[in-house]
Amino acid sequence: MLRNYFKIAIAVLKRRKFFTFISLFGISFSLTIIMVLTAFSDHLVDSAYPDAHRNRNLYVSMMRLTGEKHGFSKNGPLSYYFLDHYVKKMKTPERVAISSFHKPSNTYINNKKLVIDQKFTDDVFWEVLDFEFLEGKPYTLRQVNNAEKVAVISENTREKYFGDLPSVTGRYIETDNVRYRVTGVVKSVPITQFSTYGDMYLPHTLAKRDPRNKELNGEYFGILQARDASSKSAMAAEYDELISRLPVDTPHYDKISSRADPYLASFTRTFIGNQENSGVNTLLLYTGLVLVFFLLLPTLNLVNINISRIMERSSEIAVRKAFGASSGTLAVQFIVENLILTAIGGLIGIALSMIILAVWNNSGVLEDVYLYLNVKVLAISLLVCLVFGLMSGVYPAWRMSRLHVVTALKNY
16 A cells, blocks of 8 residues: 555656655755754764763862852852862762863964863863873873973874974973973863863963962863663762752852752753753743744645645546545545655755765864764654654645535546
């Protein structure tokens, strides 16, 4: 039966080629946009080099101090002192890595300005994250404690600063008028991986901000790594308890708010959430509404085209009804035909998406940001394709099933 439906669908598509072109263009264009955006979202959220264990990591990036009496509030990253003095003493995390947000520094190579983004870290940073060392090794705890001017640089920084030298370990790199000895070179991290990106990684003891400063806010964030994924909830609960017991040693503020969140929630809570709401559901709701709105226009277009096709086929439908075909059978046939049309549009959309992503990956618009159509992206696209086919096919099928035999035969 499906084979017959497929043959009928192909015959119908050949009958009005302009309508077919408009339908396939709307379907494939919409799905291409959705697949490219899904691939980019997957790149942002899913575990990726070098943060390969997000399923057992929690991220602490912000702390909010509020003073209801005076109306004061202060929100920002955490201080190294807070993360080292309080968070590292928690019992449930297996390891706690501390690093700063990246900051630009300037240097000149052959009279050309080169901006190098610096990230200050502790030694555990290299244990929690799976950096691929192309040469050398990370700096040690002893080098961190001694504030040695050593650095791990990215592959891109090596190429831009040292050129074609086969090895740069042990050589010196100068930026902002400070010389650092290179201890290792790692595979570059794209700037979209905010928690791990940097052109140059330095011991936190070289940062200008005094690590002994006991303020709670600073310029660092922490990655709390559990022994396994099932321990994350216990880790989050212990962090909540830690915050509830944290003393406020300033007269301006009387309340401290901070949460240990999964990767996505650590961003959504900052921008669209609050202490009680992580903002992930709000983001999903907004994304769903945008997706529905984006699909609505091509869906309405396809519905109108489908209704026109039905009116053209009214005589055929009337004859089939006269020979005993039920309304349900005809409706199912039409929905299947529409799903076949959508599937063809989906295949074209996949081909277009692969072309666009290949162009993107070769463009270098964002360094080291490579997008792919993996199984997850294809599964989401298949689901969208199915929903799109049903949305645009159900109403015309219902209209077709309501056609009266006598009225339709008058047009035969």
